Amino acid sequence: MVQSSNKLWVNLLSKKYTTGSTILHASSLSNASPIWSSIIRAKNILKDGFTWRAGSGSSSFWFSPWSSLGYLGTLVSYVDIHDLHLTVKDVLASNSPHSQILYTQLPPSASDLINNLHIRFNDSIDDAFICYYRLPPPLLDLNLELHLPEKIKFLFWLACHNSVPTLSLLHHRRMNPSSNCPRCCTHEETFLHCVRDCDLSRPIWHRLGFITPDFFSSSDAHEWLKFGSTGSQAFAFSTSVWWAWRHQNLMCLQNETWSINRLSFNIQSMSATITSCFSSRSTTTSEEIHVKWNNNNFPGVILNVDGSCLGSPVRAGFGGVIRNESGFYLSGFSGFIQGSSDILLAELFVIYKSLTLAKNMAIDELVCYSDSLHCINLIKGPSIKYHVYAVLIQDIKELMSQSNITLCHTLREGNNCADFLAKLGASSDSDLTIHASPPEGFLDILRSDATGTFFLRE
């Protein structure tokens, strides 16, 4: 509803419920329909994750909520007529201090904010509200590291939020007359009863070897899922939860009862499939991969770049090195990115910075190696309108279209020099240092790259 305001269903809901205000500021009345109440409840959880992201900067400086202070027009008693039509870019791309182009008197907190802002604009990207949301606490430590099919993760997520549609929940919501388990008829059908404790679920666990009293003692679904989905039995556990839930559905909705043999066969085969698909140490590790600098043997000028996030609090830095095809050092640079701890920003920014430097050095043909496949896909792929770094990505695309630049992925082992400089950048305080000659401690890595040393992929 925030990002696709031209869709029919969005128009319909907005006209019916929001009475002029935007969805992010809408509220719900006590007699609102369940649909609208649910949308508002979800909105209130997500709202803090939404931020304004600059694109062309054409939003109104006064009458759009682009700053952390909200609508700036509400902070002043009146807006001078000369300032009425100013856009965000008009002000923030003006000479420093930015506030001096305004005729209107801003409160000191607002002028401080504006004068210290450095925003990147690109005319081909629209300003947008983007969702930069991080998962709420209950899920942070569960399953993010564990590779499972999305449907199982989603079931876990529902369970952690007490939203699995068991009869206990449906009864609570007055959607079912009874909360009792329809299979054993003796207990309330909570999530844990349904997948673990019911007389028809417990034998599944016994068959698979989950027999300790501890396993059955936890009464907190989140704790139990977290405990079960870590360790060597994680896949067997997760697939068992899935099939115990499926079995309940089959019995109650389709009148089908499966034997324990059939269930445990399904669990074991699903678990084996997940292991072979997702296991980090799969059979391919027996094949050794050797990587060297400029692995693709490109002729011409070679640029290696890398970003780095180090220490606590985390500091982001970047570095790059330009060499000829024989590995002869032409130039290098490193720098520190103030106020960010985002590795994606560092990886993107270093590409932008290095291409600008190459342009200034009048190098119009080069191969740029980065070890961030994610960045390369973002740059080579279609524009993503609501990406937090859409403007930076667009700037890189434009730089690349102006000269003959090939962007290439390298494995980390082929990017040692850039890695060294990125770490140097992250531990320095300088925005940008150009190393006309190789910095200290750098010659050995340069030499092994130049001689074409192969490194074993870890």
Ligand SMILES: [Zn+2]
């Ligand atoms: Zn039961």
